[in-house]
Each structure stands twice: as C-alpha cells, then as structure tokens.
Amino acid sequence: MKKGYIILLIALCSVNVFAQSKDEKIKTLKIAFITEKLNLSKTEAQKFWPIYNAYEEDTNSLRNEMKAQRKSSDIDNLSETEANTLLNSMVQSNEKRLLLYNQYINDLKKVIPAKKIIILKKSEDDFRRKLFEEYKKRHQDDKR
Template identity: 35%
Template structure:
C-alpha cells in the first residue's frame, strides 16, 4: 500500500514538472515515461517479482515502438501533405503504401511478440489490464495537454 501511495505522489510531482519550460523533447519523453511507469505500476498492482521481470521487457518494447512510430513514420508524414500527394505518381503511391503497410505489420508483430513474452511473466488478466491502462494513460496525458493549451488564453 505504501508503494501505491509513493507512485501516486511521484505521478503528481512529474505531472507538475512535465510542463516546465526549457525542456527538450528528450527530457519531456523521459518525464512522460516516468509518469507512465508510476501510473502502470499503480494500475497493474505488480508484485515485486513481476515488476523485476516486467519493466525491462516493457521498456525494451516501448523503446522499439517509439522508434518505429516516430522515426519511420516521420518520413511518411512528410509525404502526407496535399502538395506531395497530388504530385505522386501511381507507382510512387504503391511504393509508399507498401512502406506504410510494412511499418504497420512491424508494429503489430512487435506487440504480438511482447504479449507472448509477457505471458511468461504476468497473468493474462494483467496483460489485458496493461492495454487498458496504456489507453487510459494516453487519454489522461492528452487531457493534460489540452488543459494546458486552454490556460494560455
């Protein structure tokens, strides 16, 4: 119970410092990662034995997923403006579509392997709860971001 309270306090501290000025993207990502770890730990109620095995696997998965989404998809987004799309030939569009599909398949495969690995670490109920908790965390983060934007008026 004390660990749960500690993580909630850490979550609050990180959420206040999250909006600090002068932070680079890497610093913000690390803050989000710490907030997410506190949130997931509280939501999943991992035992110390589960947590010891879970976090290295989760962090590796999260890093790879981030790399795929932000580095590969960045090049895709640059091609997704109206001007570029209007000038794209059918052959270029097919190649681009194949690249998109390949990246999506890689993300799916990554998640599938991650879940298979987790099955040996935590019960299936916690794996399902992890998915829901990740979505809850992302929604909460989005709300914080939106709220911050409204305060600048």
C-alpha cells in the same frame, strides 16, 4: 505496506519530474500510473519492465521511421508508381508493428497473468486519455 511503496514511488517520481524534460516527465508519470494499476509483485516488475521498455522503444522507432517516410515524400507530386511503393512500405510497416505487438503479448504472458495484460492495456488507454484531457485543460486556461 504496498500503499507505502506506491506513495514512495510517486514521491520519488515527483522529485525527479522537476529536473526532467516534458517527455521524461510524461514517461515517469506513465510508469508510476501503470505500476499503481498493475500492482506488480517485485518478481513480476523485474521481468515486466524490460519487456515493456523494449516494446516501447521498438514501437517508437517504427513510428519514427514511418513518419520520416511520409515526411520525405512530396505527396502532391507522387507518381502512381511512387505512391504504390510508399503504400507497400506503409503496409509492411503495419505488418511489422503487428508482429511486434504479438511478440510483446507472448513475452508478457510468460511473466504476468493475462488479466494483468488486459489491465495494462486499459491503464495505457486511461493514461493517454488523462494526458489528453490535461493538455486540453491547459490550453483552455492559456486562452483565457
């Protein structure tokens, strides 16, 4: 029965993939991949996805802030004082990211077992690796 739900989810995601941007397609595929790997119960899924999505949104926002900060700085012409200010800001951003991650793990522990949290981390890494391999493969095909 669970395999039927997974197949249905993947089929629905596949239909949606054609009408979405690349970022949305990747997000949809990632959700399907994680859903399959974690094998969440309905109750777990209802509590898990809001936590996961909020964490993703917060980390993306922090990443974008850090990127904008680096882009707005003319690194070649920074004074030592400006470099120290930028470096301190980078350290603070990394501290925020760590606090965010620790809170995320604590929130996840309340809704899914620790083993599934480990599987989640591995699944995210596996998805990222597959995405990168697909990217390399497509660009190799483009060069031919």
